[in-house]
Amino acid sequence: MSSKDRIEIFPSRMAQTIMKARLKGAQTGRNLLKKKSDALTLRFRQILKKIIETKMLMGEVMREAAFSLAEAKFTAGDFSTTVIQNVNKAQVKIRAKKDNVAGNFPTLLEPSGEKR
Numbered sequence: 001m002s003s004k005d006r007i008e009i010f011p012s013r014m015a016q017t018i019m020k021a022r023l024k025g026a027q028t029g030r031n032l033l034k035k036k037s038d039a040l041t042l043r044f045r046q047i048l049k050k051i052i053e054t055k056m057l058m059g060e061v062m063r064e065a066a067f068s069l070a071e072a073k074f075t076a077g078d079f080s081t082t083v084i085q086n087v088n089k090a091q092v093k094i095r096a097k098k099d100n101v102a103g104n105f106p107t108l109l110e111p112s113g114e115k116r
Contacts, residue, residue, distance in 0.1 A: 007019075035102065036102040036103060036104070039101055039102035040101055040102060040104060043101050043106075092111055093111070093112050094109050094110065094111060094112065095109070095110050095111075095112035096108070096109055096110075097110065
């Protein structure tokens, strides 16, 4: 242990009381940070689980969508320019809001508005 790691202090009862208070404060701070870390880890795992489920579902939906697009192109030809010209508004809008997770405020993206 080097001399830099030690605190220069005069051995007295008052110094002992001060050091006990500092130790108690450090332990409380560590415990609060541990709780915050656990809460953030829990939220991260929830989000990760939801992402994995959504990706699995998206694979199936994309397969069906690709087949439907191939059918539509076979029957109607290239219609992409017509679709682009006829779209006026977005069908789905996303709203961003803040959520409190152990003192941190991550952004949540939620679908909002009307779906056609």
